[in-house]
Amino acid sequence: MRLSKLHHLLIGAVVALAVVVPLGTFAFVKSGIYDVAASRPHTKFTEWLTHETMIHSVRSHAKGIEAPGHASAAQVAAGFCLYETHCVACHGAAAVARQQWVSGVEPAPPYLVDAARRWRPRELFWIARNGIKMTGMPAWRNALTDSQLWDVVAFLEAVPKMNSQTYVQWRAARLCGGAIGRPFPR
Numbered sequence: 001m002r003l004s005k006l007h008h009l010l011i012g013a014v015v016a017l018a019v020v021v022p023l024g025t026f027a028f029v030k031s032g033i034y035d036v037a038a039s040r041p042h043t044k045f046t047e048w049l050t051h052e053t054m055i056h057s058v059r060s061h062a063k064g065i066e067a068p069g070h071a072s073a074a075q076v077a078a079g080f081c082l083y084e085t086h087c088v089a090c091h092g093a094a095a096v097a098r099q100q101w102v103s104g105v106e107p108a109p110p111y112l113v114d115a116a117r118r119w120r121p122r123e124l125f126w127i128a129r130n131g132i133k134m135t136g137m138p139a140w141r142n143a144l145t146d147s148q149l150w151d152v153v154a155f156l157e158a159v160p161k162m163n164s165q166t167y168v169q170w171r172a173a174r175l176c177g178g179a180i181g182r183p184f185p186r
């Protein structure tokens, strides 16, 4: 008798949950209570939830990718030029600040000076190629070829070994063609 009462209670609770949770979610979405403003940072909880999801998603999705072997100095330089054109505005570099408007991006794009310590080459490649949903990180697959993306990865891999002034020195040396805008010769 007691057991069947417990059963009823459990079934009641499950039904209530099955109704209350979707209804509550629907009401929450329609109410407009959630603040989507990028000018207000995520709560600690949302930040943890989205960041952890991103890390595990990238690790899992990049598993099948085979990274090319050792990168040449020319690839690193080509990667620098691509980074300078497409990435530095948001991510900055050693001794180079991010663009001022980037302070309005939520979540903020991190400096990538030590990205190669946090991510394997194939993971950097996957992130750059596919981007990250619901952040300002674009997918570059439509703008850059896979070989260009590996050049960017080669550059990011080289960054931790570079002197903190190297980036600005390469900039000053007009490695990418400077005013003429020629791409770095391979």
Ligand code: HEC
Residues within 6 Å of the ligand: 051, 054, 082, 083, 086, 087, 088, 089, 090, 091, 105, 106, 107, 108, 109, 110, 112, 115, 118, 124, 127, 128, 132, 135, 136, 137, 138, 140, 152
């Ligand atoms: C419009 C701004 C923007 C541009 C341009 C941009 N990114 Fe990002 N990127 C972001 C944001 C925002 C994040 C943070 C995503 C997050 O917190 O999950 C990010 C994250 C990353 C990460 C992961 C960093 C980490 O350690 O978690 C890598 C790697 C990366 N970007 C590479 C690149 C490369 C390479 C380029 C250029 C080809 C580039 N990004 C251009 C906004 C940008």
